[in-house]
Each structure stands twice: as C-alpha cells, then as structure tokens.
Amino acid sequence: MKKSWETIRNYFPIFGFVIVVVFFSIATKGAILSGTSLQSLLNQAIATALVSIGSVFVFGCGCFDMSMGGTLCMTAVLGGYAGIASGSIFVMALACLATALVLSLLKGLFAAYVEVPLFIVTIVLGFVLSALVLVIMGTETTILLNDAVKPIPSFNFTQMSAINIVALAGFFIVCVILFNFTALGRKVKILGGNPVTARQTGLNSVNIKLISFIISGVGVALAALVALLRIRSVGSTYGADMGTDVMIALVLGGMPLTGGPRTRISAGIIGALTITVLNSGLSMLGLDLAIIQIFRAVIYLAVVYVASMTYRTNLLPR
Amino acid sequence: MNEDKLIIETRQLCKNFGPTIALNHVDLKIYRGQITGLIGENGSGKSTITSILAGMQPASSGEMFFKGKPHKPSTMIEGAALGIGMIVQEQGYVSGISIAQNIFLGEEGRFRRHGIISRSAMVKAAQEALNNIGCNDIDASWYIEQIDLQDRKLVELARVMASNPEVLVVDETTTALSQRGRSIIYDIMRRMRDEDKAVIFISHDLDELMEVCDRMVVLRDGNLITDLDKPEFEPNLIKRHMVGRDMGEKYYREDYDGTVSDEVVLDVDNVTSGSGLLINFSMQVHKGEILGIGGLSHCGMHELGKVVFGEEKILTGSVTHVPSGQKIRDARHAIKLGMGYVSKDRDHEALVLSASIRDNISSAGLDKINDGPFILPNKEKAYVNQQVQTLSIKCASINQNVQYLSGGNKQKVVFGKWIGRDCDILILDCPTRGVDVGVKAAMYALIDDMKRQGKTIIMISEELAELIGMADRLLILKDGSLAGEFQRSRQLTEHEIIECMI
Ligand SMILES: Nc1ncnc2c1ncn2[C@@H]1O[C@H](COP(=O)(O)OP(=O)(O)OP(=O)(O)O)[C@@H](O)[C@H]1O
Ligand SMILES: [Mg+2]
Numbered sequence: 110m111k112k113s114w115e116t117i118r119n120y121f122p123i124f125g126f127v128i129v130v131v132f133f134s135i136a137t138k139g140a141i142l143s144g145t146s147l148q149s150l151l152n153q154a155i156a157t158a159l160v161s162i163g164s165v166f167v168f169g170c171g172c173f174d175m176s177m178g179g180t181l182c183m184t185a186v187l188g189g190y191a192g193i194a195s196g197s198i199f200v201m202a203l204a205c206l207a208t209a210l211v212l213s214l215l216k217g218l219f220a221a222y223v224e225v226p227l228f229i230v231t232i233v234l235g236f237v238l239s240a241l242v243l244v245i246m247g248t249e250t251t252i253l254l255n256d257a258v259k260p261i262p263s264f265n266f267t268q269m270s271a272i273n274i275v276a277l278a279g280f281f282i283v284c285v286i287l288f289n290f291t292a293l294g295r296k297v298k299i300l301g302g303n304p305v306t307a308r309q310t311g312l313n314s315v316n317i318k319l320i321s322f323i324i325s326g327v328g329v330a331l332a333a334l335v336a337l338l339r340i341r342s343v344g345s346t347y348g349a350d351m352g353t354d355v356m357i358a359l360v361l362g363g364m365p366l367t368g369g370p371r372t373r374i375s376a377g378i379i380g381a382l383t384i385t386v387l388n389s390g391l392s393m394l395g396l397d398l399a400i401i402q403i404f405r406a407v408i409y410l411a412v413v414y415v416a417s418m419t420y421r422t423n424l425l426p427r
Numbered sequence: 428m429n430e431d432k433l434i435i436e437t438r439q440l441c442k443n444f445g446p447t448i449a450l451n452h453v454d455l456k457i458y459r460g461q462i463t464g465l466i467g468e469n470g471s472g473k474s475t476i477t478s479i480l481a482g483m484q485p486a487s488s489g490e491m492f493f494k495g496k497p498h499k500p501s502t503m504i505e506g507a508a509l510g511i512g513m514i515v516q517e518q519g520y521v522s523g524i525s526i527a528q529n530i531f532l533g534e535e536g537r538f539r540r541h542g543i544i545s546r547s548a549m550v551k552a553a554q555e556a557l558n559n560i561g562c563n564d565i566d567a568s569w570y571i572e573q574i575d576l577q578d579r580k581l582v583e584l585a586r587v588m589a590s591n592p593e594v595l596v597v598d599e600t601t602t603a604l605s606q607r608g609r610s611i612i613y614d615i616m617r618r619m620r621d622e623d624k625a626v627i628f629i630s631h632d633l634d635e636l637m638e639v640c641d642r643m644v645v646l647r648d649g650n651l652i653t654d655l656d657k658p659e660f661e662p663n664l665i666k667r668h669m670v671g672r673d674m675g676e677k678y679y680r681e682d683y684d685g686t687v688s689d690e691v692v693l694d695v696d697n698v699t700s701g702s703g704l705l706i707n708f709s710m711q712v713h714k715g716e717i718l719g720i721g722g723l724s725h726c727g728m729h730e731l732g733k734v735v736f737g738e739e740k741i742l743t744g745s746v747t748h749v750p751s752g753q754k755i756r757d758a759r760h761a762i763k764l765g766m767g768y769v770s771k772d773r774d775h776e777a778l779v780l781s782a783s784i785r786d787n788i789s790s791a792g793l794d795k796i797n798d799g800p801f802i803l804p805n806k807e808k809a810y811v812n813q814q815v816q817t818l819s820i821k822c823a824s825i826n827q828n829v830q831y832l833s834g835g836n837k838q839k840v841v842f843g844k845w846i847g848r849d850c851d852i853l854i855l856d857c858p859t860r861g862v863d864v865g866v867k868a869a870m871y872a873l874i875d876d877m878k879r880q881g882k883t884i885i886m887i888s889e890e891l892a893e894l895i896g897m898a899d900r901l902l903i904l905k906d907g908s909l910a911g912e913f914q915r916s917r918q919l920t921e922h923e924i925i926e927c928m929i
Contacts, residue, residue: 292793299790305776310791371781
C-alpha cells in the first residue's frame with residue numbers, strides 16, 4: 110500500500126497538469142488550445158519555467174525566496190536599457206546576466222550569513238526592487254527596444270520558437286545534470302532536509318546556497334532575455350506575479366517549498382506548465398482579476414495542505 | 428499462567444507496510460503482576476505491535492482485547508485514557524514548549540482557572556509528577572531543549588506515569604540512558620508489577636532483560652516465536668530463538684592487548700566547552716587506539732565527542748590534529764582531516780529522516796562515488812549496498828526513506844554512513860544504541876578491523892560492558908573532568924568503574 114502510494118504520488122503533478130488542461134479545454138470550448146492562445150500560453154510558460162527550474166535549487170536547500178518577481182523585473186528593465194543604449198543583443202544579454210547574478214548573489218549572501226529568516230529579507234527586497242524600477246524608469250511606464258540607437262534585430266515566430274526551445278531545453282538539461290548527476294543535487298537535498306545533519310556531514314552550506322542562487326540567477330536572466338526579444342518592450346510591472354507563480358509552480362510540480370529530499374527539477378517545468386494553463390484558462394473564462402487571485406490562493410493553499418497532510422501521517426513516532 | 432491475570436490479548440494480529448510484513452498473525456498475551464520482555468532482531472515488529480496496542484497506528488487485521496473487552500484505540504490519547512501508557516523509542520516530546528507543558532500535553536484544561544490556564548498550577552503538578560518518579564533535579568518550568576536526551580526520556584516517563592496507566596510499555600529506551608536513568612525506569616517497572624499492573628519492556632540488552640523480566644516473548648520477522656518464563660531464561664537459547672540459528676561466540680574483542688603505538692593523532696589541550704559541561708579537560712589519543720569514554724549523566728562525555736569533532740564551541744584550549752598540526756575549526760575541517768562522527772541524537776543530527784537510505788549513506792561519501800564532477804549512480808548504488816549488506820540493514824529497498832525503518836535499522840544507517848567513508852579517526856557516540864545482538868557483534872568486528880588497520884576510534888558509551896569489551900584505554904569523566912583512567916585488562920570489572928564514576 111505504502112509503496113504504491115509513494116509511486117502514485119510521484120505522478121500527481123502530471124495528473125494535475127492533465128486535469129487542468131482537460132478542464133480548461135472543456136470550459137473554454139477548446140479555445141485555450143487554439144493557435145494564437147496556445148502560442149501565448151507557451152511563451153508565458155517558458156518564462157515561468159526558466160525561473161522555476163532555477164528556483165528548484167534555491168527552495169530545495171531550504172531558502173524561501175519571495176523576490177523572484179522583483180528580480181525578474183529589474184533584470185528585464187536594466188537589460189532593456191542596456192539594449193537600447195547599445196543597440197546590441199549581446200550587450201543586452203550581458204546586462205541581463207549581470208543584473209540577475211548580482212541580485213542572486215546578494216540574496217545568496219543573505220541566506221548564507223544573515224540570521225534573519227530569508228523570506229522576510231526577500232519580501233523586503235521584492236518591494237525595494239519594484240520601487241527602484243520605478244525610480245529608474247522615472248516618468249516612463251514602458252521602455253521599447255525600437256527606441257534603440259541601432260536597430261535590434263527582431264525575430265519572426267519560427268525564429269523565436271527556436272530561441273525559446275534552445276533556452277529552455279538547454280537550461281533544463283544543464284539543471285538536470287547538475288541536480289541528478291553531480292554532488293550538488295544530493296547536497297541541496299540534505300541541506301534542505303536537515304541543516305544540522307548537513308553540517309555534521311561536512312557539507313559547506315555557504316557554497317551550496319551561493320551556487321543555488323547563481324543557478325537561479327541564470328534562469329532569471331534567460332527568462333528576461335527571451336521575454337525582451339519576444340515582446341520588444343518591458344513595463345514597470347513586468348513579472349509582478351512571477352514570485353507567487355513560481356511558488357505555486359513548485360508545489361504543483363510536487364516538491365515542498367521547504368525543500369529537502371523531495372526536491373526535483375521536474376517540479377519546475379511541470380509546475381510552470383500547470384500554473385500557466387491555470388492562469389490563462391482563468392482569464393479566458395472572463396473572470397475578474399480579483400477573483401482569479403483568490404482562486405490562485407485557494408489552489409495554492411489546497412495543494413500545500415494536501416502535501417503537508419501526507420507528510421504528517423507518514424511521520425509516526427516510533 | 429493464571430488466566431485471571433490476563434490483561435492484554437491479541438489474536439491473529441497482522442500489520443503490513445506495502446510489501447513489508449511487520450506482524451504475521453501474532454497471538455500475544457500480557458499478564459498483570461509481571462514484567463514481560465519483548466525481544467527480537469531489529470525490524471522484528473516489537474515497536475509495531477506495542478504502538479498498535481497504544482493506539483499509535485491501526486492493525487491491518489486481527490483482534491485485540493484489553494481487560495477482556497475488544498480493544499481498538501484510534502489515537503495514542505485514547506490508548507492512554509484506557510490505561511496503556513507508552514514510552515516510545517524515538518522522540519516522544521514536543522519541542523519549543525516547557526517540560527510542564529509536555530507532561531500535560533492535551534490536558535491543559537485541568538489547570539483552567541477563570542477561563543485561563545494557570546501556568547503555576549501546571550508547573551506545580553508537573554513537578555510533582557517528576558518528583559514522583561524520583562527526578563527532583565529536573566525543573567518543570569524549563570524548556571524541554573534545556574535538558575539532555577536522557578532527561579527528556581525521563582520527562583516522557585513522568586508524563587506517562589502521571590496518567591496512572593495499567594499497562595506501561597517501555598520501548599528501547601534504556602540504551603540511551605545512564606545508570607541513574609536506568610535505575611529510575613527499573614524502579615518504576617517493579618513498582619507497577621508490585622501494584623499488580625503490567626509492563627512490556629523492549630530492549631536489546633539481554634542481561635538487562637534477564638534480570639528485570641519475569642517472562643520473555645521472542646519475535647522474529649513479525650512472528651511470535653516463543654514465550655519463556657524466568658526459569659527458562661538462557662542467553663544462548665534466547666539468541667537462537669531470535670535469529671533462528673546458532674550465533675557465533677565472538678562478541679567483543681577477544682584479545683586483551685591494550686598496547687598502542689606512541690604516535691599521538693589527537694591532542695585535546697585544556698578545553699572548556701561552551702556549554703560548560705567540560706572543564707579544563709585534556710587528553711591525547713593514539714594511532715590505532717580504541718579509546719573508551721564513559722561516565723554518569725551530565726559528566727560531559729557527549730560534549731567531549733562534539734568538541735573533538737569541532738561541533739561544539741570551545742571557550743579555552745584547543746583540539747589539535749597532530750599529523751597535520753592543524754587546530755580543528757569545525758566539523759567540515761575535521762572531516763577534511765579524515766575524521767567522522769556518529770551523533771547520539773540520530774533523528775535530529777545524524778539523519779535526514781525524509782531522505783532515502785541511499786541519500787543518507789552516500790551524503791558522507793560523495794567524494795568516493797564520483798568521477799570528476801559527476802556522481803556515478805552505479806558506483807553510488809554499490810557503495811550504499813555494501814553498507815546495507817555489512818550491517819544487514821532491513822529495508823524494502825535502498826530508496827526507502829529512513830523514517831520508515833525500525834529504530835535499530837536507522838542506527839545502522841548512521842553507522843554505515845561513516846564506516847563507508849573509511850575515516851582515520853572515528854568518534855562514535857553510543858554507536859550500538861538500539862541495535863540487536865547479531866548486528867552489534869558485526870559492528871564490534873568492524874571497529875576491531877579498523878583498529879587493526881591503524882585507525883583511531885573514540886567510543887563514547889553508556890554501556891560499560893561494551894566499553895570494557897572494546898577499549899584499549901578507558902577514560903571516566905565526572906563533572907566535566909577526568910575521574911579515572913583504566914588500561915585494557917581481563918580483570919577490569921564494571922564494579923571498579925562504577926566506583927570511579929560516583
Ligand atoms: N511506517 C512504516 N512504513 C514502512 N515500513 C515500516 C513502517 N514502520 C515499520 N516498518 C517496518 O516494519 C518492520 C518492523 O518494524 P519495527 O519498528 O516494529 O521493528 P522493531 O522490532 O521495533 O525493531 P528495532 O529493534 O530496530 O526497534 C521493519 O521492517 C520496518 O522497516
Ligand atoms: Mg523498535
């Protein structure tokens with residue numbers, strides 16, 4: 110019984126995804142799977158997946174990062190400005206990477222050395238970043254790549270799809286290798302599972318956390334770059350929902366937000382797909398934005414509750 | 428046996444965990460006015476059957492009777508209310524609250540005065556419960572974290588006894604306790620028996636069981652094998668029933684040669700530990716030496732293990748790894764220098780309970796199963812399987828989470844985690860805690876092997892027999908300082924050592 114239950118539980122995220130897709134296909138009478146909406150769905154899913162896959166490492170080792178949205182927004186904005194100022198995709202990419210890495214390293218240092226709970230630090234950081242974006246952008250609400258000093262090449266649908274796929278597949282594969290076939294993944298799981306044990310086992314928690322944040326920084330940079338190339342603009346509220354989307358994605362993908370041994374890379378990608386379908390499905394149903402937010406909160410709580418319930422009943426004292 | 432005295436009976440009781448059969452049609456009888464010992468190898472179903480009786484988990488099938496009536500408690504609280512109190516093998520307290528709150532967990536209502544809970548009344552009652560079992564030195568108003576592992580067990584005992592049970596279950600508790608803790612538990616058990624109540628006592632210490640129990644029930648792989656009365660107690664017979672075959676005679680080391688090389692590998696110089704439990708303590712440990720460390724509760728021996736491994740802050744003095752000349756800074760540094768440490772508090776410090784056997788064992792040997800930056804799954808599997816076999820860890824597969832293992836099997840995982848690493852200096856704090864005799868013998872053989880390979884072992888233990896049986900040299904601590912030192916010898920007796928401890 111127990112064994113089969115565990116195996117079944119591994120498939121929950123996929124069942125969840127299928128159920129969500131089927132439900133919204135019926136509810137929107139197939140509209141959600143039609144050409145244009147499928148295309149926009151995939152575009153959103155790619156950004157969420159890139160950020161979520163990187164976050165798997167961060168949440169996995171027990172770091173509760175609530176500032177993914179702010180980090181993504183700041184990265185896209187600074188990347189966009191760099192692109193406009195230079196007219197070069199290369200400089201834009203470099204600026205994205207630099208911004209995301211600096212912010213992630215900052216968070217990593219906090220996580221490694223400061224005793225204040227990280228979720229508090231990152232909530233504050235999220236607010237600070239949003240405010241800074243507004244300061245930087247001044248009176249503008251959106252910046253357009255078309256204002257660049259030299260024209261930045263634009264890509265057609267096929268080219269854009271190729272870029273998306275290369276970015277996502279490449280990052281996914283690298284992360285799978287890092288997580289499953291190097292010591293890093295094992296260390297992340299032990300550190301998230303029991304920090305005292307990790308220390309007594311000689312694991313270097315500072316390094317593990319910093320590397321995890323660096324990986325998540327790369328994911329954010331890729332997400333920002335891909336989005337810039339596709340939308341060719343960025344607004345001051347870009348990525349506002351990303352923070353919560355990532356957390357819901359990881360939970361829907363089957364890993365606890367407290368990290369530990371049940372951490373898995375697949376949680377990032379499956380969860381990102383599910384939450385994206387959920388988000389677009391809800392908005393296609395024409396629901397009010399406030400209702401959608403409430404709905405998301407309910408789903409989030411339900412999934413966390415179910416996950417923690419199975420966890421508790423399994424921990425009989427003996 | 429007089430069937431009037433029958434208090435608990437199970438008929439054809441079964442319990443499965445997926446493919447694992449933990450209990451196989453067990454007919455167990457427990458009588459009043461007796462201490463019944465329950466013995467069996469690790470994973471034989473002892474904790475499972477007693478926890479079902481106490482209401483912690485349901486049986487898969489079968490019936491239970493308590494005082495002649497069908498018995499099917501659905502929670503531990505219900506079991507306790509009916510009169511079955513259990514001291515569990517693993518953590519049985521709630522962290523972050525006071526001792527008094529732990530003792531009256533779920534019964535806070537008793538202390539309600541004018542709508543609010545009277546803290547002072549609760550502390551007073553809790554202190555009475557503690558005094559009642561002879562623990563006057565534990566202050567009920569303290570937080571549970573302020574006392575050590577042994578005293579936490581005694582708090583559990585006070586909690587169970589406060590509800591005046593008719594049946595007391597003590598599950599594999601004594602090996603974590605020092606002499607004092609043990610005698611408190613023995614006294615309570617005898618008191619229960621004299622009051623015509625019943626006691627079920629689970630332990631792997633055969634001598635202890637033979638002394639304390641009036642009757643012994645042997646389990647093997649979930650089957651009830653036999654039921655022996657005091658006159659039938661005979662160690663080899665009992666062991667044969669436990670393992671199903673004759674066991675080798677070899678147990679501890681057979682040689683009495685306590686000479687070791689002059690080469691010092693560890694130099695503990697005038698250390699006072701942050702917790703204040705170790706005061707101006709110095710010792711030297713040699714290459715190829717098994718150094719035993721013993722003492723009463725609060726003597727500082729567990730802190731000494733942590734101090735040497737760099738896991739505890741030191742206020743003065745230093746610990747030097749002599750071959751490299753380096754002072755040990757922290758656990759990571761110690762491991763780099765070839766050290767390893769088996770903590771006494773396995774659930775909180777040594778294991779990640781929700782991780783698999785594989786992840787736990789490989790975590791200390793990641794640099795042994797790699798090829799460049801990559802971990803080789805096959806190498807990892809072989810590495811882990813090696814430990815599972817050597818220590819006969821009873822599990823469904825190496826991917827099983829350690830939280831589902833029996834207590835003794837968890838301990839084997841911790842031991843295996845460090846044995847696999849091939850450390851030069853191994854610090855073992857109660858390494859055989861809760862482990863059955865067969866595997867204990869295997870562990871002793873491994874320790875002896877390591878010594879022969881020139882490795883150094885520091886063995887901290889509550890079990891004097893084990894210290895006498897294994898150590899080249901035995902240090903006895905008292906109030907944080909050295910109280911005595913004994914060389915290995917055939918003549919060394921427990922009596923001599925206890926004299927020195929008190
Ligand atoms: N929650 C669980 N899930 C899966 N298997 C379990 C669970 N609890 C116990 N088992 C299995 O049932 C068997 C009996 O376990 P039990 O804890 O009763 O052993 P035990 O006799 O108390 O051993 P020990 O001496 O090591 O404490 C073991 O094989 C154990 O792995
Ligand atoms: Mg047990």
